[in-house]
Amino acid sequence: MIRIDTCLLLGATGVGKTLLLKRLQNILWIGYWAKLMALPSTLPTVGTNLIDISLKRRKKVTLRELGGCMSSIWPSYYSDASSVIFMVDASNTSQVSSSCIQLLSVLAAEPLQDVSVLLIFNKRDIPCLMSLIEIKSLFRLEDIITSATQSITTMELSASSGQGLQEVLTWLESVTVK
Numbered sequence: 001m002i003r004i005d006t007c008l009l010l011g012a013t014g015v016g017k018t019l020l021l022k023r024l025q026n027i028l029w030i031g032y033w034a035k036l037m038a039l040p041s042t043l044p045t046v047g048t049n050l051i052d053i054s055l056k057r058r059k060k061v062t063l064r065e066l067g068g069c070m071s072s073i074w075p076s077y078y079s080d081a082s083s084v085i086f087m088v089d090a091s092n093t094s095q096v097s098s099s100c101i102q103l104l105s106v107l108a109a110e111p112l113q114d115v116s117v118l119l120i121f122n123k124r125d126i127p128c129l130m131s132l133i134e135i136k137s138l139f140r141l142e143d144i145i146t147s148a149t150q151s152i153t154t155m156e157l158s159a160s161s162g163q164g165l166q167e168v169l170t171w172l173e174s175v176t177v178k
């Protein structure tokens with residue numbers, strides 16, 4: 001049986017996980033330069049969203065979004081994961097501390113000790129009172145990266161404009177084995 005790597009897409013409700021999935025699907029269907037077509041609509045995910053993505057060098061990955069409203073049962077999906085994308089809404093400063101606590105509990109989970117982690121600061125198209133440097137320092141990001149057992153990459157994204165999408169795809173290619 002052929003097993004496909006699974007990347008878990010996690011983050012609080014409304015951070016943009018479903019839009020990212022749809023954007024990645026569009027990149028692959030109609031090409032990178034067509035990514036600015038009509039903004040796909042999304043609804044809050046109650047449960048899970050799955051898409052399979054074909055990458056370069058005949059690799060494949062399954063992206064599994066887990067809805068923010070079901071964070072209490074995220075851990076039941078951890079043992080299947082080969083990598084994790086954790087998304088933060090960088091325009092929502094009131095959500096920063098709860099997202100940070102959520103991220104710490106994801107990083108502490110036993111089945112996720114060896115996975116590669118991509119931390120995405122999304123909605124960079126929305127002007128925000130706090131700079132990204134301030135948000136990262138509120139997160140104590142340097143301490144988190146130093147003490148984590150995982151390899152953590154950080155990225156900025158606008159899932160709505162498409163800025164940063166190609167970098168997410170490149171990261172997926174770099175961490176997908178099969």
Ligand SMILES: Nc1nc2c(ncn2[C@@H]2O[C@H](COP(=O)(O)OP(=O)(O)OP(=O)(O)O)[C@@H](O)[C@H]2O)c(=O)[nH]1
Nearest residue numbers: 013014015016017018019042044045068123159160
């Ligand atoms: N301006 C802007 N809006 C965004 C961006 N990404 C997502 N959104 C909007 O944010 C809202 C929530 O996006 P979703 O993708 O449904 O959020 P989610 O993380 O899947 O939320 P749950 O499924 O509830 O966990 C939608 O109206 C999106 O269009 C972005 O980069 N910029």
Ligand SMILES: [Mg+2]
Nearest residue numbers: 017018044045
């Ligand atoms: Mg969703």
